[in-house]
Amino acid sequence: MKKSILFLSAAFTLLAASCQNFKKGDGGLEYKIVKDEGAEKAQTGDFLSVDLTIKSDRKDSLLNSTYDLGLPQIVNIAADTLPGMYKGDYNSMFKFLGEGDSAVFRLNLDTMAAMTHQPKPEFADKYVTFTVKVRKHFKKGQLTDSALYTQIDNYFKGELEGLKKAEEGKISSYVSSNKLEPKKTASGLQYVITSEGKGEKPVLGDTVVVQYTGKLTNGTVFDTSIKEVATANKMPIDPMRTFEPIRFSIGNQPVIQGWTEGLLLFAKGTKATLIIPSSLAYGDRPAGNKIPPYAPLIFDVELVDVIKGKPVTAPTAAPTVAEPAN
Structure with missing residues (x-):
């Protein structure tokens, strides 16, 4: 319990500390690299395991958080040339990152609407902010799709096993901290x-x-x-x-x-x-x-x-x- 609270607290601390001095990227994307481990950055065809929170630019507007489920999100790095993709979109921001890196991105919804010819979402005024930390980088390289997916599947099974092993401790901690009998x-x-x-x-x-x-x-x-x-x-x-x-x-x-x-x-x-x-x-x-x-x-x-x-x-x-x- 304490671990998940600390992770979420760290995510919002990261966001609060990094909201200034955004750099400008393609397509109206703004970004701030908080931590760069110097590892190889993600490329088209790769996958990243990431912890992230997503907020709109409205008050009390947390849209999503992987910390709620205690599991990372697996992100496939797609090609910019695919239909609906453009430089500066959700997909392209992950190409700034490698294993161990963390960053804050602001996605411009006006640009997204113009580039995709879709109505602007109603859950934000202009920006959606992503706070991202990369857990693991799965590199496509010369691997077959089957070999790559096996790596990801085994990794995710390990994450699930960790949740399974933690369950008894969560119950004991809840009972103890609330002084229940x-x-x-x-x-x-x-x-x-x-x-x-x-x-x-x-x-x-x-x-x-x-x-x-x-x-x-x-x-x-x-x-x-x-x-x-x-x-x-x-x-x-x-x-x-x-x-x-x-x-x-x-x-x-x-x-x-x-x-x-x-x-x-x-x-x-x-x-x-x-x-x-x-x-x-x-x-x-x-x-x-x-x-x-x-x-x-x-x-x-x-x-x-x-x-x-x-x-x-x-x-x-x-x-x-x-x-x-x-």
């Missing part, structure tokens, strides 16, 4: 009841109504049913969305396994925190652009209501409660 089920689900409900517990086939906020162990909120929470965490809000408790039939409508197990433990009215390992969530798959592979998830839930339904056969036994996890 969760109970643990046989499946690995952990939970803390913060307010005990007095109603009936749901069973498979019942419909539950749940207020929730989901976040990563580093505190990043990725979803919530509560508008005030979404606003406080500066989440993008679909103007068509109606914030309200989620409603679903346990065992009939698919949710992650950690939710099914956890909610069967709680009486109506219960407020609790679920600490869900990735094996009971999304496993080795990312979910959207906020939930990384092998990500343990934290859900603050309130079981607002239980509506009796037609019983269904349990696919697995109901979770059994073990001793407190720590």
